[in-house]
Amino acid sequence: MSLSTAEKKRLRQIGHHLNPLVQLGGNGLTDAVLAEIDARLEDHELIKVRVGGEDREERQATIEAIAEGTGAEIAQRIGKLVLLYRAARRPDPKLSNLLRALA
Template sequence: MSLSTAEKKRLRQIGHHLNPVVLLGGNGLTDAVLAEIDARLEDHELIKVRVGGEDREARQEAILEIARATQAEIAQTIGKLVLLYRPAKRPDPKLSNLLRAAT
């Protein structure tokens, strides 16, 4: 699944006002963190994750690993924030950032 430029633009517009729902801290990318990101993606479809650390290359590797492990698409990366998108199997209109933005 690859996002078109128009799709990425729409997701960035929706994601602009979102706050990070998962913070990747000093323990790095653990199974628990990946499980939390996976659960939040299933609930919200579009989420922001803050990836800590000062090493830019390590942050980029962590972002790519998150996307690979959760089968999510990277809609945008700005500094330590990444906007991830993955369609939910059963979207909940009360939780999905995409469905709530459409109303």
């Protein structure tokens, strides 16, 4: 699934005011962190993740690994922040950032 330019633009508008739900620290991308990101995506559909580290290529590789490991699409990347989108199997109107933005 690849997002169109219009879809990415809409997701960036919704995600602009979101705070990062998950932050990767010194241990990098572990199975536990990947499971947490997966769970937050299922709850919220659109989330921000802060990827630590000073090496740009390493951050890029980590972001790609997160997207591949969770089946999420990268809607936006700015520095150490990444905006991820994955449609929930059963969206919860109280948690889904997309459904709340439409209300």
